[in-house]
Amino acid sequence: RVTRSLVHKWREDKLTSALLFVNKKGFKAENNEHAISIFRNHIYGRLSFIKMIRGDDFPLYLKLMAEMSHHDPLKTKEGLRAMKETETxxxxxxxxxxxxxxxxxxxxxxxxxxxxxxxxxxxxxxxxxxxxxxxxxxxxxxxxxxxxxxxxxxxxxxxxxxxxxxxxxxxxxxxxxxxxxxxxxxxxxxxxxxxxxxxxxxxxxxxxxxxxxxxxxxxxxx
Missing domain, CATH: 3.40.50.10140 (Toll/interleukin-1 receptor homology (TIR) domain)
Incomplete structure (x- = not known):
């Protein structure tokens, strides 16, 4: 549920969500891009944990990874795979x-x-x-x-x-x-x-x- 919410925030307004996230966690971001990078890495970390526990073919994992990747200009290989797997x-x-x-x-x-x-x-x-x-x-x-x-x-x-x-x-x-x-x-x-x-x-x-x-x-x- 938390990961789904974070992916949703990334999709809706990644900058505002990233700034709120780093402020809440007490992280130090040098600039807006750094804040976005921190937020991005945190979400991918949570997704990697789901993958480790549930497997890389777990439907919710694929759905969230694909959604994250769709709105990420720096697409990962795993994100592209998830987008392909969930393609209709x-x-x-x-x-x-x-x-x-x-x-x-x-x-x-x-x-x-x-x-x-x-x-x-x-x-x-x-x-x-x-x-x-x-x-x-x-x-x-x-x-x-x-x-x-x-x-x-x-x-x-x-x-x-x-x-x-x-x-x-x-x-x-x-x-x-x-x-x-x-x-x-x-x-x-x-x-x-x-x-x-x-x-x-x-x-x-x-x-x-x-x-x-x-x-x-x-x-x-x-």
């Missing part, structure tokens, strides 16, 4: 690799033009990253998941696993998360292979990525 996405694109070039990337590019934060694997996952950890984390952090369904994806392990994960979240949270997009030529195959989606209103993909992006923007602006 508007959209996660679930797709089979065979549909990446023809469908997934055009949609990603149109969403990006509209400044809609979007997760797509080849952009967000780097060499050496844990594939499972990255994908699971992004799924949880995404407001919506666009599932590109086609003859290529209905029998693929990863797209189906992501699909089931999102459906489970919908049931648990009672909110629409899954936006199904069916390749025009494959509607019958998808319907036969994924009967669990029979009550889901879907959009047919007809080489219309800009239209899809506009519909997503409308949902986000509701």
């Amino acid at each position: 996405y508007d959209v996660f694109i679930c797709h089979a690799s065979e549909d990446k070039t023809s469908i997934a990337i055009p949609i990603y590019e149109e969403l990006t033009k509209l400044k809609i934060s979007t997760f797509i694997d080849h952009v967000e996952i780097n060499w050496g990253d844990s594939l499972i950890q990255k994908i699971n984390s992004a799924l949880v952090k995404s407001k919506y998941v666009i599932a590109i369904l086609s003859a290529n994806s209905v029998d693929k392990h990863w797209p189906k696993k992501e699909l089931h994960s999102v459906l489970a979240r919908e049931i648990a949270e009672g909110e629409v998360k899954l936006l199904t997009l069916v390749k025009e030529a494959d509607e019958a195959i998808v319907a036969a292979s994924l009967p669990l989606l029979s009550d889901k209103l879907y959009i047919t993909y007809k080489d219309n990525p800009a239209e899809i992006a506009d519909k997503v923007r409308a949902l986000l602006n509701k």
